[in-house]
Amino acid sequence: MNSIEQMISNFEEQSKYPAKAVAKVMKETGKKAVGCFPYYTPEEIVYAAGMLPIGLWGGQTEIKSADKYLQSFCCSIMRANVEMGMKGTYDLLSAVIIPTYCDTLKCICENWKTAVPNIYLIPMVYPQNIRIEAGVTYMMAEFKRVQAELEKVSGRAITEKDLLDSIEVYETYRKTMQEFVSIVNQYPNTLNARTRHFIIKAAYFSDKKSYTAKVAELIAELKKLPAEKFDGLKVVITGILAEPAALLDSFVENNIAFAADDLAQESRQFRTCIGSGKTAVEKLARRMSDQSCSLLYDDKKTRGQLLIDLVKENNADGVVVSMMKFCDPEEFDYPIFKKELEAAKIPMLYLEIEQQMDAAEQIRTRIQSFAEMMDKH
Amino acid sequence: MDQKVSSKDLLGQMLAKHYDDAIEAKKAGELVAWSTSIAPQELLETMGIKVVYPENHAAAIGARKCAQEFIDYSESGGYSTDLCSYARVNLGYMNIQESIAGNIPLPDFIFCCNNICNTVIKWYENIAKELNIPMILFDMPFNHTYEVPDHSVQYIRGQFDHAILQLEEISGRKFDHDKFKEVMKISSETAKWWKKATALAAAKPSPLNGFDLFNYMAAIVCMRGKQEGLDIFKLWAEELQGKIDRGEGPWKDTEEQYRVMWDGIACWPYLADTYKVLKKNGINMVTSTYPDSWTIVYDSDDLDGMARAYSSNYVNRNLEYGADNIVKIVKDFSLDGVVFHSNRSCKLMDFRTFEVQRKVHARTGVPSVIFDGDQTDPRAFSLAQYETRIQALKEMMEENKKAEMMEEKKERIDG
Numbered sequence: 001m002n003s004i005e006q007m008i009s010n011f012e013e014q015s016k017y018p019a020k021a022v023a024k025v026m027k028e029t030g031k032k033a034v035g036c037f038p039y040y041t042p043e044e045i046v047y048a049a050g051m052l053p054i055g056l057w058g059g060q061t062e063i064k065s066a067d068k069y070l071q072s073f074c075c076s077i078m079r080a081n082v083e084m085g086m087k088g089t090y091d092l093l094s095a096v097i098i099p100t101y102c103d104t105l106k107c108i109c110e111n112w113k114t115a116v117p118n119i120y121l122i123p124m125v126y127p128q129n130i131r132i133e134a135g136v137t138y139m140m141a142e143f144k145r146v147q148a149e150l151e152k153v154s155g156r157a158i159t160e161k162d163l164l165d166s167i168e169v170y171e172t173y174r175k176t177m178q179e180f181v182s183i184v185n186q187y188p189n190t191l192n193a194r195t196r197h198f199i200i201k202a203a204y205f206s207d208k209k210s211y212t213a214k215v216a217e218l219i220a221e222l223k224k225l226p227a228e229k230f231d232g233l234k235v236v237i238t239g240i241l242a243e244p245a246a247l248l249d250s251f252v253e254n255n256i257a258f259a260a261d262d263l264a265q266e267s268r269q270f271r272t273c274i275g276s277g278k279t280a281v282e283k284l285a286r287r288m289s290d291q292s293c294s295l296l297y298d299d300k301k302t303r304g305q306l307l308i309d310l311v312k313e314n315n316a317d318g319v320v321v322s323m324m325k326f327c328d329p330e331e332f333d334y335p336i337f338k339k340e341l342e343a344a345k346i347p348m349l350y351l352e353i354e355q356q357m358d359a360a361e362q363i364r365t366r367i368q369s370f371a372e373m374m375d376k377h
Numbered sequence: 378m379d380q381k382v383s384s385k386d387l388l389g390q391m392l393a394k395h396y397d398d399a400i401e402a403k404k405a406g407e408l409v410a411w412s413t414s415i416a417p418q419e420l421l422e423t424m425g426i427k428v429v430y431p432e433n434h435a436a437a438i439g440a441r442k443c444a445q446e447f448i449d450y451s452e453s454g455g456y457s458t459d460l461c462s463y464a465r466v467n468l469g470y471m472n473i474q475e476s477i478a479g480n481i482p483l484p485d486f487i488f489c490c491n492n493i494c495n496t497v498i499k500w501y502e503n504i505a506k507e508l509n510i511p512m513i514l515f516d517m518p519f520n521h522t523y524e525v526p527d528h529s530v531q532y533i534r535g536q537f538d539h540a541i542l543q544l545e546e547i548s549g550r551k552f553d554h555d556k557f558k559e560v561m562k563i564s565s566e567t568a569k570w571w572k573k574a575t576a577l578a579a580a581k582p583s584p585l586n587g588f589d590l591f592n593y594m595a596a597i598v599c600m601r602g603k604q605e606g607l608d609i610f611k612l613w614a615e616e617l618q619g620k621i622d623r624g625e626g627p628w629k630d631t632e633e634q635y636r637v638m639w640d641g642i643a644c645w646p647y648l649a650d651t652y653k654v655l656k657k658n659g660i661n662m663v664t665s666t667y668p669d670s671w672t673i674v675y676d677s678d679d680l681d682g683m684a685r686a687y688s689s690n691y692v693n694r695n696l697e698y699g700a701d702n703i704v705k706i707v708k709d710f711s712l713d714g715v716v717f718h719s720n721r722s723c724k725l726m727d728f729r730t731f732e733v734q735r736k737v738h739a740r741t742g743v744p745s746v747i748f749d750g751d752q753t754d755p756r757a758f759s760l761a762q763y764e765t766r767i768q769a770l771k772e773m774m775e776e777n778k779k780a781e782m783m784e785e786k787k788e789r790i791d792g
Binding site (some may be wrong): 055069070071073074100101102103104106107108109110111112114123125127128130132133134135137138141142145259287294297298300323325326328329331332333334337338339344 | 451454455456457459460461464491495496498499500501502503505507512514515516518519521528529531533534535536538539597632663695696697718721722725727728729734771784
């Protein structure tokens with residue numbers, strides 16, 4: 001195994017076995033860990049408190065206990081999170097932050113209080129009207145409130161310097177990841193749909209600073225190599241996330257690479273840089289004003305144009321919609337950007353996914369037919 | 378002697394006028410807004426802008442059993458069948474623009490408040506985008522705390538100020554702060570009388586058959602800021618008091634044997650069916666969580682109070698409050714049971730139902746059932762399942778009553 005393969009294999013290992021990865025990094029750093037629910041949480045503040053922000057994005061698990069709280073038409077990420085909370089998978093966490101971006105998350109936050117009483121809950125509200133000053137002020141107040149909660153959990157005060165240093169770590173992370181997703185186009189065989197995902201996902205179960213250094217090292221190693229020849233399709237993928245792994249394998253098998261993504265679990269996390277402001281929390285708040293996502297108010301509905309731009313910039317052949325079943329915000333965006341993509345004559349593949357999906361057969365067939373159809377054109 | 382007009386007749390007349398006025402206003406080139414059902418309509422009323430409420434309209438379409446056409450239209454455009462059916466009906470109507478349930482004019486701008494759910498943000502964004510019109514958003518942060526926190530109140534206040542600027546820009550007119558105070562006064566007064574009238578249902582037997590509540594709800598949504606709205610609820614309260622004084626129950630032909638509340642939105646396409654099954658079993662739906670939803674009460678000059686009142690809608694508050702609220706209703710209305718509607722359209726209510734049900738049962742001992750349905754999508758409801766659940770509820774309530782009687786008898790003997 002050469003060093004690039006080894007690095008990728010390490011990332012994959014971390015992503016596939018989060019509990020083990022988190023326990024390891026906790027031991028290595030001596031830090032406490034705080035679970036961060038989708039979609040955006042103030043990870044910078046957690047990190048500034050000397051703790052590890054850990055991403056909780058569901059996973060493949062059999063749903064048993066969560067049925068006590070949630071009907072079957074609840075999104076699979078949230079059902080998995082409640083299930084894993086109840087069965088003890090998250091017991092190594094000192095707290096969880098649950099933001100209330102959507103109606104489902106509001107309920108998850110409330111159910112958590114009874115369902116998982118042993119893990120300290122920090123509920124949080126991100127304002128939807130964050131492009132007006134009253135929204136920015138509110139956001140700053142929420143960050144300060146959550147900061148005080150995190151200080152209780154970590155047992156130490158967070159200084160302005162701690163926050164600014166942490167923002168610096170995150171800004172480096174974001175810039176590095178922006179570069180990482182952009183070089184996929186030059187190395188689409190090495191950074192195929194599967195490896196690309198696992199590399200990005202590993203960030204959720206690592207110390208951000210050392211993770212960033214590792215990704216930077218991978219980028220540097222890759223850059224020493226000539227650009228790879230690729231005769232498959234390049235697509236832009238959009239949605240909450242593209243999982244389970246079997247789904248990604250189908251793309252690899254059909255020689256389809258992700259030239260760019262608009263996934264909440266991936267690029268939406270790092271494509272927006274820090275905002276301007278006099279204080280650390282103001283910088284964090286103003287960053288949210290610039291953030292775009294289905295979970296955030298956007299009366300201009302800019303997503304369609306964003307996807308069209310991503311297709312053009314990356315010379316992609318089409319767009320894959322990875323639709324998280326039962327996700328209202330994503331499902332509402334779809335008819336609008338669908339029309340815009342159709343008008344721009346961009347081919348589109350719509351896949352409805354659930355994390356606990358084990359019969360990926362139907363999806364595999366759809367990906368294959370899409371590849372064949374595109375091949376003919 | 379003049380025959381006095383009943384509140385029910387008045388309700389019919391006023392709702393017809395409400396929709397006609399909006400259509401006429403649109404024809405005359407005046408502004409029309411589409412608004413969510415518990416939004417700060419005070420601002421629009423102050424500006425004299427006509428408003429229609431898509432939720433009400435969608436409910437009316439559902440009740441007239443003609444929702445499917447609109448739903449099909451939306452779904453063919455890519456809207457998932459798992460999305461809120463009010464949204465699917467309304468987004469379909471926006472294009473079809475013709476319904477036997479009555480028509481509404483298209484909006485010139487959108488007025489959206491997420492104290493009822495975040496789904497309305499996405500739904501209204503799409504209207505704004507499709508019609509290329511401005512959107513005014515009131516974001517009411519979810520209260521994971523029991524009460525509304527102060528920084529939320531400040532944020533909402535800031536949004537009122539921003540909305541006033543937006544309204545001035547859209548209409549080209551100045552906002553009249555004196556008139557605003559008047560409207561605030563009427564709105565709060567109407568809400569008080571709505572609460573007062575619906576609270577009379579606590580009498581035994583109840584003068585109110587709760588399905589009437591669903592009808593009057595249209596008026597509290599559409600006419601909360603108007604004198605006519607206030608008049609209706611005063612008249613309704615007077616009529617209900619009259620029934621109480623005469624000892625009249627909800628029905629003329631049968632007696633109220635059991636009293637329940639309905640949690641969640643009505644199944645509009647099956648309004649008659651759901652009603653008949655209850656009545657057949659002697660069950661009167663005395664109340665629901667609706668009365669409190671429009672009890673938006675504050676002092677006429679108190680913007681903080683108004684902000685707090687709008688943010689206090691029970692679905693925007695934490696689960697503990699939600700359970701307390703139902704426990705209080707069970708006690709205040711002397712209920713024998715609770716019917717929970719697991720409404721496929723409303724994730725915000727559904728995903729708390731199981732835990733609320735457990736908490737309410739633990740604290741009151743009152744039995745309850747959950748049935749599957751939907752507010753407007755006719756495909757999500759099964760009459761057979763509903764009937765079975767209601768019968769099960771009746772059996773549990775019967776057991777409780779027997780046990781109570783035994784207890785009383787025992788006390789009498791012991792005493």
